[in-house]
Amino acid sequence: MRGRKPVLLTLSDEERAALESIVRRRGSGEALAQRARIVLACAEPDSTNAGVARALGVSRSSAIVWRQRFLAHRLEGLVDQPRSGAPRQVGDDQIERLIALTLETQPDNATHWSTRAMARQAGMSQTMVSRVWHAFGLAPHRQKTFPLSSDPALVDKVRDMVGLYMASPDRALVLCVDEKPQIQAVERTAPVLPMRPGQPERAIHDDKQHATTDLLAALDVRTGTVIGARKGRHHAVAFCAFLDEVEAAVPAELDVHLVLDNAATYKTRLIFDWLVKRSRWHLHFTPTSASWLNLIEGWFALLTRRRLQQGVFTSTADLGAAIHAYIDQTNADPKPFVWTKTSDAMAWPTLRRSVP
Structure with missing residues (x-):
């Protein structure tokens, strides 16, 4: 018995191009591509639903459904309609x-x-x-900390520091100075196994700890270059010797503005006498509990992550050579740390309460 003749399906040039694109495109889902093939086959002259089903290996009912769906809704009809789903159990x-x-x-x-x-x-x-x-972004198991300074001159110090970073004085050099103490030379008791595809570098948990060294460094805010020196101990004499090195490296016609934290080493009589003899030097101390305002901390973080954290050092001399090599690489291609936020725009609880 012969069935009823199917309704004629005619495609515009734009619709045919869109359907052929769906069939060719790799990103199309298999279900959508199959529907597009059915519609293209149904648009052929003298096509029947049974013939389309045999040619594409689908059921006759599928050919009927997608022919009728396309006739009713055109290209939009090929996309599944959103399902209602189960009713909500929680109001x-x-x-x-x-x-x-x-x-x-x-x-x-x-x-x-x-x-x-x-x-x-x-x-x-x-x-x-x-x-x-x-x-709703709720995570009761997590807790974040934030800095809170009790420094009575907090606002003035922050504005002074940010002003140095964002508008350095003319004919002056702004240097962020700090010490990275107790850097330990660590040697593994077995060789480090190199990284392989699908497997990270592996190191034994045992290590042999050698002596430590201290690093004093000064970061030029404008250029991003670094002056560094290793010292055996953290005391005023070592810091004074480091200032002598900086003094020799800075052109005599420039003023020097030092950004420092509140370590007691920087406030000894020896350092005071050294500064009294050099009027071009000016000290700027970070607020209490706000050493993060010192840009040299960012450079120390890069040094640790890139050179020290996974390094293997057989002695402090080996460690020192690696540190100085990193300083040389920094100075060969310096990239300054650019401060972009004004003091009044900084989201810091104490600062917000203190600003009039």
Whole structure:
């Protein structure tokens, strides 16, 4: 028996091009590409649903469905309609109560809620608690710290420091100076196994610890170059000797502004007498508990991550050679640390309370 003749399907040039693009494109899903092939086959002259089904290896009902869907909705009809899904089991009131419990209460036997404890308290599944916390960015198990300075001159010092970074004085050199103490030469008791595809570099957990060394460094804010010197001990005499090295390296016609933290070494009588004899030197101390304002800390972090953290050193001489090689590489291609935020725009709790 012969069935009813299918409705004629005619494609515009734009529709045919779009369907052929879907078939060729690698990113198209297999289901969408198959529907596009069915519609293209149905658009051939004298095509029948049974013939399309045989040619493409699909059922006759599939050919009928997608022919009719395209005739009714054109290209938009090839995309699946959103499904209604199961009805919600947790209402907005329950979610609001869950969030309030998370933010405003604390369990009896812990410092923070876990998903299981909150699920028992709120009367819902652990999975639902996890979904709600993720959606609202809640993570009771995490805690972040922030710096809080008690320095009474905090605001003035911050503005002074940021002003040096963002608008350095003319005919002057701004140097961020600090010490990285107790850098230890660490040697592994077995060779480090190199990295391989799918496997990181591996090092034995045992190590042989040699002596330590201290590094004094001065970062030129404008150019990004570094003056560095290793010292055996952290005391005023070593720092004074380092200042002599900086003095010799800085052109005589330039003023020198030093950014320092509040270490007692920098405030001894020896350093005071040294500075009294050199009127072009000016000291700027970071606020208490705010050594992060000193840009040399960023360079120390790069030194640690790039050269020291995974390094193997058989002696302090080996360690010192690696440090000086890194300083030479820094000076060969210097990249200054650019400060971009004004003092009034800094989101620091004490600073916000203190600024009038």
